[in-house]
Amino acid sequence: MAFTVGAMAAGSVYLLLSHNLVRVLFGLILLSNAANFVIFSAGGMVEGAPPLIAKGARDLAGVHANPLPQALILTAIVISFGLLAFALVLVYRTYQELGTIDSDRMRLAEPPYDDQDIPEPENPHRIHVRDAARRVGNRVDNRMSANGSDPA
Amino acid sequence: MLSAILGIFAWAVIAPIVARRWPRHAGWVLAIPPAFLTVWFASFVPGIAAGEAVREVTPWIPGLGVNLSFYLDGLSVTFALMICGIGALIVVYSGGYLRGDAMLPRFFLFILAFMGSMLGVVLADNVIALIVFWELTSVTSFLLIGYLHDSPQSRRSALQALLVTSLGGLIMMAGLILLGIVGGGFELSELADRGGFLREHPYYTAILFLILAGAFTKSAQFPFHFWLPNAMDAPTPVSAYLHSATMVKAGIYLMARLAPTLGGTEAWTLTLVTVGSITAVLGAVLAVRQTDLKRILAYTTITALGQLTMLIGIGGTYALETFTVYLLAHACYKGALFMGVGAVDHETGTRQVGELGGLLRLMPVTAAAIGLAALSNAGLPPFLGFIGKEFMYSSTLGLAEDGGMPALGWVVTAAMVVSNALMMVTAGLVFIKPFLGARTETPKAAHEAPIGLWLGPIVLAAAGLGLGVFHGELERLLVAPVAASLAGRPMEVHIYLWGGLTPPLWLSVATVALGIVLYLGWPRVKAGFDGVAAALRYDSDRGWDGFLKGLVKLAAAQTRVIQSGYLRHYVMFTITFTTVAIAATMVAFDALTAPSLMELDAPYTAWALALIVLTATAAAVLATSRLVAILSLGVVGVVIALIFLLYGAPDVAITQFMVETLVVIIVALVLARLPRLTAFARPNRRSALRDAVISIAFGAVVTALMLSVIDLPIPLDLSDFFASRSLTEGFGRNVVNVILVDFRAVDTLGEVLVVTTAGLGAFSLLKARPKRARRESPEDADATSSQQDGKPSVIEQNGDRP
Known part of the structure; x- marks a missing residue:
């Protein structure tokens, strides 16, 4: 087993x-x-003995x-x-x-490091991961600077 | 005593309300409780002088030996008097100094909370309670140093002080807990009796250095001295309180408190005397390089702390007497000087030595206070500072002549002469330059400070003089009890102003002479020290910055490796770590078990089923077709269900059958819409091989674990409990069912919730469709989405709906 x-x-x-x-x-x-x-x-x-209490018994016997x-x-x-x-x-x-x-190509939440090479998606109609990642990153930056805190 | 501390904390909470209600007189009103506590603590003094220490215990977590126990003996009562007495003066002073400051209510809250924490540190008898209060002082001092929080400089200093002191605090915590474990108790008063045992213990060195790390960082001993001058960015009342009388003395207090427990060994004496002397000289040298009055005082505080550390290290009658005298002297004159300098700064608008002069006539009371304090600081008779210095020489000479460390004693004596002479120079810089000599133009037209600003300095300066003159009472009431606390036994002490033409007196004369020479040549001395500093090109402050920068870089590099952003790397790290950890544990505890014969003895059905599982697993792993893979997984699941059935678990088997069927159907349906398995195969053989190695290692560890577990006797207590109560209490014959819906009903309810949540999550995922996605090109998606909701789901899609 x-x-x-x-x-x-x-x-x-x-x-x-x-x-x-x-x-x-x-x-x-x-x-x-x-x-x-x-x-x-x-x-x-234990083979073939399910834990069922027999009729008449008060608890599991044997x-x-x-x-x-x-x-x-x-x-x-x-x-x-x-x-x-x-x-x-x-x-x-x-x-x-x-x-x-x-x-490997899902890097929206954790944008790739600059030196990491992310393969392009196999379907050209769809979005580029790196672009998407960058866009999310920009958005976060914009928000943070709008809130007055320094993104760095 | 607990009520005293809690009272101060409660008062701290009320303080902002009071300060808002009566902004002009807040300082006076708020100083009442600390003043009252001063009197209250003073009322204990005669009893303690007669040898009656007070101990008070409130159980907190008795199971862990953690109590809110407090201990009032000579040492703690002296500190408590300083904290409350100087604290009351500081509160009055703050009311005047920060009058009209919008954040004043908050300031009172911080400073009173600090006072409470500090009282806790010096009164606590329980090690854990001491640590808690110790950290509280770090936090409240952080808030106080960073009081001017819109100044980046101030924020940096506050953070630096917090990091240095709390880093030391953490190390100290390890040491104190080790001390408690080794010593067999967490009460300091009890540990003091076990000093002999502790000093012989193999862990002694570890305990000593861990605790000293905390004391040294808190008391700004070399090489951790750099945070103290930076902390001068705080408003003057904070500097006067935290950095003269209280917080920086917490480390001194701890060393003094533990002197009977850990003191007296060679390591103790050598470390404390060496570090203390280096700190003293370094502080004095750095002090005369400054031109900002407050920074001068900050560095002389470092000198004083170094000297106190050295005195604790020397031990013995003279040193312990000196310690007490010098402790009180320093608290009085340094508090007075800080507050006086603050008053000067407040009324003239500058603290630069070169810009001040001739203030004597304009600010006579402040001048008197600073003058008296400076004389005590310079160590001239009949001030307390003089007695302190005389006795300091006696102690170091004692160390040189009959302390067993002659070389160290002589070096330290020389170091003390130099540092005391430099202290005289600073006293001159603080008093003579600003108050005597020619009038200078100051940024503000100078005039005498209001009473709130000069009351504190004059009281403390007068105390320095009074205690020096009436040293007989001081000796009986405070010095003897403190020395007794430090020595761990009653002490015969005798202090005097005039001891005859003894070597210490000659050293004093030499100090004064050297001090005068150095003062007269101050510009050249300063230039000389500046030259040395420039040649050394080392600055602890910059070193600290480098350390922090390195730490951030290390963290980034480490994150870069561990958090690569690849999901499979995360899985890989987790699995590999788990594998290695389990394997190491099993090897370490010798838990490896050879497969027993029982394993081979299984019935042929089990063999057959196992074989099917193995084949199906292999098929699932290696399959390139989606259908083959999902069917193989189905086979595995069904066979597991059969095993359940075979070995007496029909309920489980039925559930497994149902779930497995559902899984196969649903996954097959969804898979039809997903790419083939051959897409994104492992890029090369090497990574496939690496993954295979990790997997096989993990499998091997699981196998080994199973083998060793199966070999162990199974604890059946719980099962028996359920088996016997199932019918009688749960009224069901199927024990498994009764467990699920009766004994562990809440658990099952949680399970239902989890499945419901998963279902809801899956449903909303399927329903959630970005509405604007189709209209936007990637470029303007960026612009609009950042203005609107910014959901990260705004991504182009090709619109194939299920």
């Missing part, structure tokens, strides 16, 4: 490190599965699967689904706006 989980984690990290945001999303899916699996197996694995990790995983699955849905829409909308799903 440990090796399986390890392989899943390795695969997800490899995907997360990709330029391609869709691959990053895949990495996210794989990583949450791996994490759930980790929690599950760390809680001890060897049973550990109910606590199961409860945690249930929460985790749902949350990671929410995260994935949001991330998916985010990637999709980003693609619509910026015309790329290459994370």
